[in-house]
Amino acid sequence: xxxxxxxxxxxxxxxxxxxxxxxxxxxxxxxxxxxxxxxxxxxxxxxxxxxxxxxxxxxxxxxxxxxxxxxxxxxxxxxxxxxxxxxxxxxxxxxxxxxxxxxxxxxxxxxxxxxxxxxxxxxxxxxxxxxxxxxxxxxxxxxxxxxxxxxxxxxxxxxxxxxxxxxxxxxxxxxxxxxxxxxxxxxxxxxxxxxxxxxxxxxxxxxxxxxxxxxxxxxxxxxxxxxxxxxxxxxxxxxxxxxxxxxxxxxxxxxxxxxxxxxxxxxxxxxxxxxxxxxxxxxxxxxxxxxxxxxxxxxxxxxxxxxxxxxxxxxxxxxxxxxxxxxxxxxxxxxxxxxxxxxxxxxxxxxxxxxxxxxxxxxxxxxxxxxxxxxxxxxxxxxxxxxxxxxxxxxxxxxxxxxxxxxxxxxxxxxxxxxxxxxxxxxxxxxxxxxxxxxxxxxxxxxxxxxx
Amino acid sequence: xxxxxxxxxxxxxxxxxxxxxxxxxxxxxxxxxxxxxxxxxxxxxxxxxxxxxxxxxxxxxxxxxxxxxxxxxxxxxxxxxxxxxxxxxxxxxxxxxxxxxxxxxxxxxxxxxxxxxxxxxx
Numbered sequence: 001x002x003x004x005x006x007x008x009x010x011x012x013x014x015x016x017x018x019x020x021x022x023x024x025x026x027x028x029x030x031x032x033x034x035x036x037x038x039x040x041x042x043x044x045x046x047x048x049x050x051x052x053x054x055x056x057x058x059x060x061x062x063x064x065x066x067x068x069x070x071x072x073x074x075x076x077x078x079x080x081x082x083x084x085x086x087x088x089x090x091x092x093x094x095x096x097x098x099x100x101x102x103x104x105x106x107x108x109x110x111x112x113x114x115x116x117x118x119x120x121x122x123x124x125x126x127x128x129x130x131x132x133x134x135x136x137x138x139x140x141x142x143x144x145x146x147x148x149x150x151x152x153x154x155x156x157x158x159x160x161x162x163x164x165x166x167x168x169x170x171x172x173x174x175x176x177x178x179x180x181x182x183x184x185x186x187x188x189x190x191x192x193x194x195x196x197x198x199x200x201x202x203x204x205x206x207x208x209x210x211x212x213x214x215x216x217x218x219x220x221x222x223x224x225x226x227x228x229x230x231x232x233x234x235x236x237x238x239x240x241x242x243x244x245x246x247x248x249x250x251x252x253x254x255x256x257x258x259x260x261x262x263x264x265x266x267x268x269x270x271x272x273x274x275x276x277x278x279x280x281x282x283x284x285x286x287x288x289x290x291x292x293x294x295x296x297x298x299x300x301x302x303x304x305x306x307x308x309x310x311x312x313x314x315x316x317x318x319x320x321x322x323x324x325x326x327x328x329x330x331x332x333x334x335x336x337x338x339x340x341x342x343x344x345x346x347x348x349x350x351x352x353x354x355x356x357x358x359x360x361x362x363x364x365x366x367x368x369x370x371x372x373x374x375x376x377x378x379x380x381x382x383x384x385x386x387x388x389x390x391x392x393x394x395x396x397x398x399x400x401x402x403x404x405x406x407x408x409x410x411x412x413x414x415x416x417x418x419x420x421x422x423x424x425x426x427x428x429x430x431x432x433x434x435x436x437x438x439x440x441x442x443x444x445x446x447x448x449x450x451x452x
Numbered sequence: 453x454x455x456x457x458x459x460x461x462x463x464x465x466x467x468x469x470x471x472x473x474x475x476x477x478x479x480x481x482x483x484x485x486x487x488x489x490x491x492x493x494x495x496x497x498x499x500x501x502x503x504x505x506x507x508x509x510x511x512x513x514x515x516x517x518x519x520x521x522x523x524x525x526x527x528x529x530x531x532x533x534x535x536x537x538x539x540x541x542x543x544x545x546x547x548x549x550x551x552x553x554x555x556x557x558x559x560x561x562x563x564x565x566x567x568x569x570x571x572x573x574x
Contacts, residue, residue, distance in 0.1 A: 037532055133469060219462040219545065221568045258462070258477070261516050265475020267466040268520050271511050284513055300515075318533055359528065359535040368543040371502050372550050388535035431469060431531045 001186050003179050003203070004234045007031040007078075008210025010038055010055050016210060016232045017061055021068050024248040026234060027186075030178040031078035032208050033058065039172060040315030040429040042082035043116065043147040051091075053084030054169075059091045062167060063099055069166055070101045077157055077178045081169040083116075083147065085109040088169050093452040104451040108160030110170040112445030115148040115312060115436075122440060129312060129434040138434065144316040146429065150441040151311045153277025154197075157181035159447040172313065174276050176204025179235060187239040191278070198281035198303025199241035201274060206245055206263050206298075207233050213263040214247050215254035220262065226252035231294075242299040244291070257290040260298070277310055277438075279303040309435040318430030319356065320397040321390040324404035325363075327417030328383050334365045334376040336412040337385040343411055344387060347403055355391040355400070362386070384417065390428060397425050453557045460555055460563045461487060463545035470530035472504075472523040472541035474548050477516065479563040483555070484517040490553050496521050499551050500544075521548070 004026040006017030010033040020029055033055040046053030058080035062069075069076065081088045089109045096105060115122055119142075123129065129138035129148075138145070149172035158181055160168040170178075180200025183189070189196045206213045213233040215225035231247025233255070247255050264283060268274075271283035280303060287300035328336040341360045348358070361367040363384035365376035376383070389400045401423045408418055457476075460483050465474040476491065478484040493510040500508075506524030513520060527541055528534040538544075564570040 217464070217542075219458075219464065219549075224568070261477050261518060262462070262464040262475070264516060265473075265477065265513070265518050265520055266464050267468060268473050268475055268511075269468060269522065271513050271520055284515055286515055288516065321532075321535060323535070357528070357535055361537050363537065367537045369547045369550065372499070372547050386537060390533070390535055426532070429532050430529075431533075433469070 001183065001237045002026040002234050003028040003030055003182050003207065003237065005030055005207035005210055005232045007033060008208065008212065009033070009035055010057070012210050014057065014061070018064065019229070019248065019251060020232055020234070021065055021072070021074060023250050026074060028182040029074055029076045030207055031058065031076065031080060032175050032178060033078065033080045034082065034172060036313055036431055037315065037429055039083055039149050039313060040147040042084070046084050051087045054082040054088035055080040059088065059095060062092055063095055066096060066099045066101050066105060070103060070105065075161070075165070075182070076167045077182060078168065079170045079173045079178060081109060081171045083114060083171060085111055085169045085171050089450060092167070093450060096452040105166045106164055106449055107167045107169065107452055108163060108165035108447055108449045110152065110156040110160060110168065110173070110445065110447055112156065112441055113149045113152050113172040115150055116145070119145065119148055127436055127440060129314065129436065132433040132435065138314065138432065141316045141432065145314060146317060147315045149313050150436055151277060151313065152441065152445065153177050154181035154184055155442070156445050156447050158185050160449065161185040163447070163449045165449055175208040176201045176276055177278065179204035179207045180278070183237050192305070194279045194303035194305060195301060196241035197279040199243065199301040201276050201279060201281040201303070202283065202286055202298060202301050203235040203237060203243050206260060207235060209263060209266060211253060212266065213245060213255070213259055215259050218259055218262055220258035225254050228252060241301060242297065245296045245298065247294055249294070255294040255296055257288055257296060260288060260296045275307055277306060279306050308438065310438050310441055312434040312436050314432035314434060315429045316432055318428035319390055319392040320394045320425050321388060321428050322397050322401050322423045322425045323386060323388040324401065324423040325417060326385045326404065326407060326415050328385065328412065329414040329416070330379065330381050332378065333380050333383040334362060334378070336414065337362050337383045339412045340385050340407050340415070341387060344403055344407060348400065351399065353396050353399055355389040355396065357390045358387070360385070360387045394425060401425060453560060454552055454554050455560055456549065457551040457553050458549035459560055459567070459569060460553065461549065463548055465541050465543070465545035467527060467530060467541045470525055470527050472526045472544045474521045474523065474544050475518055476521065476548060477518045479566040480559070481517055483559055483563060484514065486555060486559065487519060488512060491519060493521070496523070496548065499548065500526070
């Protein structure tokens with residue numbers, strides 16, 4: 001049973017899922033499109049167009065892969081539905097009409113994660129959706145909320161697979177469930193088989209960031225990895241919960257103890273408490289065995305009962321921001337950039353422009369590591385001044401963006417890098433993590449299968 | 453001998469809101485207990501002075517020869533609120549590896565074999 005990872009985030013390498021399907025045998029292809037902030041971007045798109053709000057790239061991809069999916073019997077599980085899985089399905093149905101496949105594709109949509117459309121009803125019923133970090137109730141920012149989605153677990157995906165879906169399109173499913181739901185389905189694991197489900201969660205964590213488990217973004221002998229055409233992870237799972245992480249042999253990248261360990265610790269909190277809707281996995285029980293030949297065996301994973309509450313990801317309007325950049329050359333590149341910052345800030349003061357935050361960074365002189373980088377090298381070939389502001393008043397942020405270009409003629413010398421024009425103003429979407437009783441979400445989850 | 457941490461370990465970092473996590477992995481199993489003794493939460497907090505404004509938590513993963521550090525209040529608010537170039541904390545891994553540590557020479561040599569450092573010196 002092989003579950004291949006084809007996409008680690010929306011914007012990941014488009015070739016990867018095609019290579020996963022065409023360069024060797026797999027049974028399932030999981031595609032993760034949703035980061036925490038993606039839902040609010042999609043919600044904005046849906047506000048403008050009721051037929052938008054999902055990952056459009058996914059439709060193109062399924063169209064391209066449809067004949068292979070049917071002939072090879074590969075099933076796709078994805079959260080590409082975003083805030084509008086139905087619209088995603090409609091687009092698939094419409095465009096698949098022109099694709100010649102031996103039999104129609106069965107497309108399942110999963111809905112129920114969206115709390116935005118019934119947020120006031122949910123709040124009125126006494127669910128305060130307090131911020132997990134600050135403890136404040138959501139009512140304090142209610143008017144600014146743009147998206148609210150509960151993280152669904154394996155349940156609805158399992159239902160879709162039982163109904164013989166070829167393509168499962170969900171909204172805000174837990175990333176790891178895109179991998180472990182197929183395992184539960186194929187092996188028939190009981191829903192309280194915590195150790196096996198936890199093993200599936202670990203497999204999901206390895207799959208969910210694409211090439212990061214296969215030598216992408218690795219600090220371990222990074223020079224030696226061929227990343228032009230990297231393999232993405234494939235989980236070869238067994239019914240007992242053990243599995244092997246590997247990749248297609250004809251592709252680049254690298255799977256070894258180091259690549260898998262790096263991915264295991266990525267975005268890790270308390271390793272003994274990796275919480276998902278379907279179990280709590282204990283990452284301190286994982287045993288790895290590097291088998292060589294791009295194969296790493298994972299065994300021993302233990303888990304505990306699933307939590308009572310589901311996580312909710314909420315986005316709310318948090319003002320506006322803009323970032324401007326100018327490049328200063330040798331000699332004295334850093335000193336010139338500092339002088340330019342002083343001039344710019346003086347002009348903002350002169351205009352009486354105040355912001356919640358102004359931040360200056362010097363790219364090439366410690367922007368990443370700050371004081372740890374030591375004092376800037378006076379002979380550095382160039383330094384990029386990067387100055388950003390954030391505030392509630394869009395007009396003020398807009399005004400700031402007009403103060404960068406004047407520095408070209410009315411600022412320190414040997415400046416370049418302004419060809420991109422005036423910086424863009426971005427709306428800030430702040431993140432509000434909360435918890436909710438399962439029942440509120442699970443009572444409205446719907447799975448629908450359509451043939452296309 | 454005194455060496456930068458990157459001679460004996462590698463790392464990967466990421467974000468959760470305003471918190472950065474840095475997973476630090478020893479190149480060899482014999483280095484793990486030494487790193488556990490040397491790289492305390494306090495030491496990491498001190499290392500990231502002026503960068504990490506909150507507390508630092510440490511979790512041990514002997515099964516993976518790894519330590520996981522959570523650096524709270526380190527990303528200028530985190531997510532899209534942050535004005536930082538590295539708003540996702542992706543380079544904190546390399547920043548931690550700048551730390552200087554005192555490790556027995558034979559263990560460093562062993563690590564050099566695994567990391568490939570010894571080949572690069574030739």
